[in-house]
Amino acid sequence: MRDQISKYTHKLISDRSALAGGIAFAAQDDTLITGGNADLALLAEEIISGLNCLGLVFARPSLPFADLLVRRAPAGEHSIVPRDTETRTFLHDIPFLRSFELGDDPARRIAQLLGNRKGVIVEGIGIVASGAVTIEQAYINYSSVFHSTFVKYLQDVLNEGFLLPGEEDLFSSFRSEWLRHLSAEGLVFRTGPLTLPEEIIREVETVGRYTVERGLVDSFFGNISARAGDMIYISQTAASLDELAGCIDPVPMDNSTTTGITASSELLAHRRIYEESGAAVILHGHPKFAVVMSMLCEEKDCPIRDCWKDCPKVRFLGDTPVVAGEIGAGGLAKRVPPVIGGPGKAVVYGHGVFTIGRKGFEEAFRALVEVENWCRDEYFRLLA
Amino acid sequence: MHGWTGKILRVDLTSGKAWREDIPLELLHAYLGGRGLGVRLIRDYFMFDPFAPEMPLIFAVGPLCGTAAPTAARLTVVSRSPLTGTIYDCSAGGMFAWRLKAAGVDALFVTGRSARPVVLAINGEQAELLPALELWGKGVHDTVSALAGEGSVACIGPAGENGVLYANIMMGEGNSVGRGGLGAVMGGKGLKAVVVNGEGTTAVADRERFDHARQDVMRLFRASPVIFGELGISEYGTPALVDLMRQRRMAPTENFRKTVFPDSGNYSGPAIRKACGAKKDGCFGCPIQCKKSTPQGEPLPEYETVSHFGALNGIASLSAIVRANSLCNELGLDTISAAATLAAWGEAKGRFPAPDEVAPLLVEIAQRRGEGELLSLGSRRVAEALGKPGLSMSVKSLELPAYDPRGAYGMALAYCTSNRGGCHLRAYPISHEILRKPVPTDRFSFSGKARIIKIAEDTNAAVDSLVACKFSFFGATIEEYAELLSAASGMEYSPQSLKEIGERIYATERFYNCANGFTSADDLLPERFYEEPGSSGEGIDIPPIDRQRFNEELQKYYRIRGLTAEGTFADQGFLTRQP
Known part of the structure; x- marks a missing residue:
């Protein structure tokens, strides 16, 4: 398990979701082991001792958004509710503890909350997340909380402005120091059409890694596929986009076998996009500014409440269509295929971006970069 | 009262009396219902022989039964297995569970032995024993048809009447309480069937919270x-796993001599x-509808059944497999144990049964005549009788299902730590080792598996006590079901508190087994898996299981559970401290 702790410590640093030196893991085999920041590790050890789970991560996020959300929350509230579809589906809500609520036995208080949910925000200390089955699962839950707080904070700032002393300065440093320029420059793509299975699988692995390395997606959020003739080669469910070796399922277009039962939950959406658009490849990720902007709606007096699944309209972010739809067997697979063919890109409300390539992945990748950059620029334009 | 009824219906078949009693609320809170409640209620009886009149046969529903909680119209039957000698439980979905709850009870507790065959008829507050001599000897279909006008039916077929050690209790809609031979326990009591009707409703404490939690569950199902x-089970049923197990090279073939069957594509x-023109079918009120049936309504076989009547016996004929499945349902036989027993017998004899020989053999088993007399005892006793005990692919005498342990090491460990014998459903590591839910784990590594198996066993013991279907947890988690339970019952439950309840249930079962003589010597796989490789190929190596590494992980498991190195309890006072 120590190799897993080391691996996911490095991932938290490389994906810039946690501060180096501010990360601790605890894991229970027949003995309890910890690693990382000594103070956090001690706390992590005490917390996991009170839980029936295998792994736990406690880390200081690289951005202050989780703490700021806690401080902005009204006095009587004890949790934040993610607004993006993906994390809301899996997290429901994220409990938080304010500093003064920790009392004499913070580990016990945190364990009580973590016994109910996958992740908890502890004001002034960090985000703590558990993994019932693996250390990787704790990392995924941490990433989900980080993603969710990022999206919600940006949305709240856009809607409500800065409310706290010093908040605007923190946001400015986020913009000037944390955010990085997104581009596809310097990347090498195979020129399509791709026809050989080995060639396709290698390219899917490579491009999946590109999306994470370039900061377009968090590694566990998204999926990728390529079509060659009657076969779709698609990333498996719960696969990390930067570790796709051995995690790509060949699925026949006619469903003549069910080996693809382990394929991404968006297999149906991919299949229909191929059927309707003639695409050769599909990329799907959850770049954060696109997620934020997709939920910005200026409709007045609209009777629809569950916009993320019920909105029937096609809105636009620049020239990119935005549609609603639940993940998996929900409406996404119906609403994306009709709109993606022309522009080669589409955004799903509160969820993420789909892009296609007619020959290879370069077109899809550049479109993903373009959508996120447009949304980022538009966000800051509106904020100004 | 919300969630529960707080009542138990006790029936003594010897005296013919039936009466209701209160169940202490603290027991319901501490054991939930279903498996947990049954395990608690059997505490004073677990050392009796499975066929002793004193041994109870307990039908228990859960606090979510009767509500709109997805997949929760289920019950668990608990007793001691005549096949394994262990404490035994098995759950089944369907209208019977719903109506039992609607009759106003959380549990039906049957003891004694009737001098003549009887049917227990429950209609709301009324319960009576009716003579059933004319039903004795009849198949499941005829029995259900005869009683269907009175309510929902749970019954045995000829296999249960004749004491086949892997006889099922069959539910009217085609579901079965399978594996451990509880149908034989029912038959031994002279109880041909239970028919139940009721009109009560289950009160939900917080409707708005409940509906919200239900929507969360459904969203996760859709995701x-x-x-x-x-390509999932709602579309294709559990046979959706056939191609996957073939591709992973872990489909038990020819009594586990191989792990790939070239003709598995046939089924x-x-x-x-x-x-077969399969259409969607399933348990009452279940949104998944994973069962499949013919256009005429005949249930089609599930994954374990097609694989074991297929690959395990070297049979490629889909029609022969479907026929075997239908016959088992009609006779009240467990399909996994029946097929695995035939495979062990076939290997011992030097020839697996031909497709057209299977049906006559199943009839002989149910009637315990001819070759069926021996085969009715299950693979362990068959292999021993034939002088080849190593050919029984079982753990604690329970035949292994259709996941070869050489292809999933968590599964290997879980077969052995299961309290009811070689069962895949106690910890269900196939979920993460193969199906990548909730996250993938390395199927060829033992690392961390002892802890993972322990946590999953605890979680699933709670799930079996709610009672919810395991398949729900390919999407939802215990987090959403804790919320459903809290909303339904008005009591606060968390994933952590449910796992603690599950841990109590699991430890109690283990304690019963240890008290009945089980030790670490019973927590081992058949020798074949440590000595012979599976069918390697296509870049996948299926070596024998590393015995030393397996034993290390088993010892870790014992330490995590607080057991001795022999897998037993150092503290003989464990039970007295439990509620």
């Missing part, structure tokens, strides 16, 4: 490729759909 994916999910 799960295994449940509602276009894959798509093949069954094409050949």
Whole structure:
């Protein structure tokens, strides 16, 4: 398990979701082991001792958004509710503890909350997340909380402005120091059409890694596929986009076998996009500014409440269509295929971006970069 | 009262008396219902012989039964297995569970032995024993038809009447309480069937909270490729796993001598759909509808059944497999143990049964005549009788299902730590080792598996006590079900508190087994898996299981559970401290 702790410590640093030196893991085999920041590790050890789970991560996020959300929350509230579809589906809500609520036995208080949910925000200390089955699962839950707080904070700032002393300065440093320029420059793509299975699988692995390395997606959020003739080669469910070796399922277009039962939950959406658009490849990720902007709606007096699944309209972010739809067997697979063919890109409300390539992945990748950059620029334009 | 009824119906078949009692609320809170409640209620009886009149046969529903909680119209039957000698439980979905709850009870507790065959008829507050001599000897279909006008039916077929050690209790809609021979326990009591009707409703404490939690569950179902994916079990039923197990090279073939069957495509999910016109079917109130049936309503076989009547016996004929499944349902036989017993017998004899020999053999088993007399005892006793005990592919005498342990090491460990013998459903590591839910784990590594198996066993013991279907957890988690339970019962439950309840249930079962003589010597796989490789190929190596590494992980498991190195309890006062 120590190799897993080391691996996911490095991932938290490389994906810039946690501060180096501010990360601790605890894991229970027949003995309890910890690693990382000594103070956090001690706390992590005490917390996991009170839980029936295998792994736990406690880390200081690289951005202050989780703490700021806690401080902005009204006095009587004890949790934040993610607004993006993906994390809301899996997290429901994220409990938080304010500093003064920790009392004499913070580990016990945190364990009580973590016994109910996958992740908890502890004001002034960090985000703590558990993994019932693996250390990787704790990392995924941490990433989900980080993603969710990022999206919600940006949305709240856009809607409500800065409310706290010093908040605007923190946001400015986020913009000037944390955010990085997104581009596809310097990347090498195979020129399509791709026809050989080995060639396709290698390219899917490579491009999946590109999306994470370039900061377009968090590694566990998204999926990728390529079509060659009657076969779709698609990333498996719960696969990390930067570790796709051995995690790509060949699925026949006619469903003549069910080996693809382990394929991404968006297999149906991919299949229909191929059927309707003639695409050769599909990329799907959850770049954060696109997620934020997709939920910005200026409709007045609209009777629809569950916009993320019920909105029937096609809105636009620049020239990119935005549609609603639940993940998996929900409406996404119906609403994306009709709109993606022309522009080669589409955004799903509160969820993420789909892009296609007619020959290879370069077109899809550049479109993903373009959508996120447009949304980022538009966000800051509106904020100004 | 919300969630529960707080009542138990006790029936003594010897005296013919039936009466209701209160169940202490603290027991319901501490054991939930279903498996947990049954395990608690059997505390004073667990050392009796499975066929002793004193041994109870307990039908227990859970606090979510009767509500709109997805997949919760289920019950668990608990007793001691005549096949394994262990404490035994098995759950089944369907209208019977719903109506038992509607009759106003959380549990039906049957003891004694009737001098003549009887049917227990429950109609709301009324319960009576009716003579059933004319039903004795009849198949399941005729029995259900005869009683269907009175309510929902749970009954035995000829296999249960004749004491076949892997006889099922069959539910009227085609579900079964399978594996451990509880149908034989029922038959031994002279109880042909239970028919139940009721009109009560289950009160939900917080409707708004309940509906919100239900929507959360349904959203997760829709996001799960295994449940509602276009290649998932809602579309193809559990035979959706046939192709996957072939591709992973872990489909038990020819009594586990091999792990790939070249003709498995004959009975894959798509093949069954094409050949049989399979349509969606399933348990009452379940949104998943993973069962499949013919256009005429005949239930089609599930994954374990097609694989074991297929690959395990070297049979490629889908029609022979479907016929075997239908016959088992009619006779009240467990399909996994029946097929695995035939495979062990076939290997011992030097020839697996031909497709057209299977049906006559199943009839002989149910009637315990001819070759069936021996085969009715299960593979362990068959192999021992034939002087080849190593050919029984079982753990604690329970035949292994259709996941070769050489292809999934968590599964290997879980077969052995299961309190009811070689069962895949106690910890269900196939979920993460193969189906990548909730996250993938390395199927060829033991690392961390002892802890993972322990946590999963605890979680699933709670799930079996709610009672919810395991398949729900390919999408949802215990987090959403804790919320459903809290909303339904008005008591606060968390995933952590449910796992603690599950841990109590699991430890109690283990304690019963240890008290009945089980030790670490019973927590081992058949020798074949440590000595012979599976069918390697296509870049996948299936070596024998490393015995030393397996034993290390088993010892870790014992330490995590607080057991001795022999897998037993150092503290003989464990039970007295439990509620």
